Amino acid sequence: xxxxxxxxxxxxxxxxxxxxxxxxxxxxxxxxxxxxxxxxxxxxxxxxxxxxxxxxxxxxxxxxxxxxxxxxxxxxxxxxxxxxxxxxxxxxxxxxxxxxxxxxxxxxxxxxxxxxxxxxxxxxxxxxxxxxxxxxxxxxxxxxxxxxxxxxxxxxxxxxxxxxxxxxxxxxxxxxxxxxxxxxxxxxxxxxxxxxxxxxxxxxxxxxxxxxxxxxxxxxxxxxxxxxxxxxxxxxxxxxxxxxxxxxxxxxxxxxxxxxxxxxxxxxxxxxxxxxxxxxxxxxxxxxxxxxxxxxxxx
Amino acid sequence: xxxxxxxxxxxxxxxxxxxxxxxxxxxxxxxxxxxxxxxxxxxxxxxxxxxxxxxxxxxxxxxxxxxxxxxxxxxxxxxxxxxxxxxxxxxxxxxxxxxxxxxxxxxxxxxxxxxxxxxxxxxxxxxxxxxxxxxxxxxxxxxxxxxxxxxxxxxxxxxxxxxxxxxxxxxxxxxxxxxxxxxxxxxxxxxx
Numbered sequence: 130x131x132x133x134x135x136x137x138x139x140x141x142x143x144x145x146x147x148x149x150x151x152x153x154x155x156x157x158x159x160x161x162x163x164x165x166x167x168x169x170x171x172x173x174x175x176x177x178x179x180x181x182x183x184x185x186x187x188x189x190x191x192x193x194x195x196x197x198x199x200x201x202x203x204x205x206x207x208x209x210x211x212x213x214x215x216x217x218x219x220x221x222x223x224x225x226x227x228x229x230x231x232x233x234x235x236x237x238x239x240x241x242x243x244x245x246x247x248x249x250x251x252x253x254x255x256x257x258x259x260x261x262x263x264x265x266x267x268x269x270x271x272x273x274x275x276x277x278x279x280x281x282x283x284x285x286x287x288x289x290x291x292x293x294x295x296x297x298x299x300x301x302x303x304x305x306x307x308x309x310x311x312x313x314x315x316x317x318x319x320x321x322x323x324x325x326x327x328x329x330x331x332x333x334x335x336x337x338x339x340x341x342x343x344x345x346x347x348x349x350x351x352x353x354x355x356x357x358x359x360x361x362x363x364x365x366x367x368x369x370x371x372x373x374x375x376x377x378x379x380x381x382x383x384x385x386x387x388x389x390x391x392x393x394x395x396x397x398x399x400x401x402x403x404x405x406x407x408x409x410x411x412x413x414x415x416x417x418x419x420x421x422x423x424x425x426x427x428x
Numbered sequence: 429x430x431x432x433x434x435x436x437x438x439x440x441x442x443x444x445x446x447x448x449x450x451x452x453x454x455x456x457x458x459x460x461x462x463x464x465x466x467x468x469x470x471x472x473x474x475x476x477x478x479x480x481x482x483x484x485x486x487x488x489x490x491x492x493x494x495x496x497x498x499x500x501x502x503x504x505x506x507x508x509x510x511x512x513x514x515x516x517x518x519x520x521x522x523x524x525x526x527x528x529x530x531x532x533x534x535x536x537x538x539x540x541x542x543x544x545x546x547x548x549x550x551x552x553x554x555x556x557x558x559x560x561x562x563x564x565x566x567x568x569x570x571x572x573x574x575x576x577x578x579x580x581x582x583x584x585x586x587x588x589x590x591x592x593x594x595x596x597x598x599x600x601x602x603x604x605x606x607x608x609x610x611x612x613x614x615x616x617x618x619x620x
Contacts (some may be wrong), residue, residue: 322577323577324576324577340472340570340571340574343570343571343573343574343577344566344570347570
C-alpha cells in the first residue's frame with residue numbers, strides 16, 4: 130500500500146518536473162533569441178517575439194509550480210498523515226497550520242520576529258505526555274541604503290522546529306539550556322555552572338534559581354541532552370517551566386517537504402519518520418513519561 | 429613635561445604607591461569573592477537542610493501509614509532516626525550526613541515492609557507519599573550537588589596561590605563536602 134502510494138506520488142512528481150524542465154527550456158530559449166537579436170542589431174520590431182515566448186514560459190512555469198505545491202499538500206494530507214498515524218496513534222497532523230507566535234515566544238529563547246511563519250502542526254500524546262510542535266521560520270527586517278534608494282529585506286534567524294511538551298515537575302522559576310545565545314526575556318536569569326565541564330562548554334545554563342538547574346539537570350538528564358543534540362543536529366535550546374518544556378531546534382531545515390528533482394524513495398520516507406520520532410525520542414530520553422512528570426489526575 | 433620635573437625618588441614612590449593600591453584592590457577583590465562564595469555555600473547548606481527536613485517529614489508520614497499494616501516494624505524503624513523532630517539548628521555537616529544515612533536505612537526498611545504487606549501498594553495515601561518521597565530525594569540530591577559545586581569553587585580559590593594568601597589572612601579554611609554514597613542512594617530508591 131505504502132509502496133503503491135509512493136509510486137503514485139513519484140509518477141505525479143516526475144510529470145510535473147518534466148513540465149518544469151520544458152518551462153525552463155522555453156525561458157532559456159527566449160533569452161537566447163533576445164540576446165541574439167540584441168547583439169546583431171537585427172530587426173527591433175522582432176524583439177517582442179522573445180518577450181512573448183519568455184512570458185509564456187514563465188506562465189507555464191508558474192502553473193506547474195502551483196501544481197507541485199498542490200501535490201505537496203496532497204502528499205502531506207494523505208501519505209504523511211497516514212504514516213504519522215501508524216507511528217504515533219492518535220496524532221493530529223495539520224500541514225497548513227502551525228504554532229501561534231505566542232506559543233513560540235513562550236519558550237523565551239527566541240526574540241520576536243518581524244516576519245513569522247509556521248506550518249506542519251503536530252499534536253498528540255505519547256506515553257500520556259501531551260505535545261505540540263511545528264516548523265517555524267523567523268525573519269528579521271533589515272534595511273539597506275544604496276544609491277538607488279532604500280532597500281528592505283528579511284534575513285531568517287530561526288528555521289527549524291519548536292516543540293512543547295507537558296512537564297509537571299515542580300520548579301521554582303524557569304530554567305534555560307541553550308546551545309548558544311542567552312534568554313530573550315525580562316526575567317532575571319543567573320548563569321549557572323554545573324559540575325560537568327563538558328556540559329558547561331557545550332551549553333549555557335540560565336536559571337532564576339540555581340537550585341532549579343541542579344534539580345532538573347541531573348547527570349542522567351545532562352547525558353540525555355548531550356545525546357539528543359548529537360542525534361538531532363542543529364542549534365538546540367531547552368526551556369523548562371513548571372508546566373511545560375519548550376525545545377527549539379534551529380537546523381535550517383523545512384521538514385516533511387517533497388523535494389523537486391529528488392526521487393521519493395524509502396530513504397526519504399525514513400527521514401520523514403526520523404523527523405517525526407524526534408518527539409518520542411525527547412519524551413523517552415528526558416524521561417518525561419516518568420510518573421513524576423505526568424499530569425496528575427486531580428489537576 | 430611634568431614627569432621630567434619629578435625627581436627619581438618621587439617617581440619610585442609613585443610607582444610603589446600604584447603597585448600598593450593595585451595589591452590592595454586585588455586583595456579586596458579576592459576577599460569579597462571568597463565571602464560571596466562562602467555565603468553561597470551557606471545558602472546551599474540551608475538548601476540541604478530544607479531537603480532533609482522535607483524527606484524526614486515524608487518518611488514520618490509514610491511510617492504512620494505503614495503502622496496501619498505493620499505496627500511493630502514501623503515502630504522499630506522509627507527508632508532508627510536519632511532526631512525525632514528533625515534536624516537541630518546547630519547540627520554539623522557530618523551529623524546531617526549521618527541523619528541522611530539513618531533516613532536511607534528507614535527507607536530501605538519500608539521497602540522490606542512493602543514486600544511483606546503488598547496491600548500497602550494499593551493504599552492511595554501511601555502511593556502519593558511514595559511520589560513525594562521520590563521528589564524529596566531528587567531535591568536533596570540537587571541541593572547536595574549545588575552545595576558540593578560551590579564548595580569546589582571556594583576550595584579551588586583557597587588552595588590556589590596567590591589567592592591562598594588572602595584566604596589564610598582572613599582565616600578561611602577548606603570547606604567539607606557533603607558526601608553521599610551513590611550506591612546507598614540507589615539502594616533506597618522507592619520502587620514499589
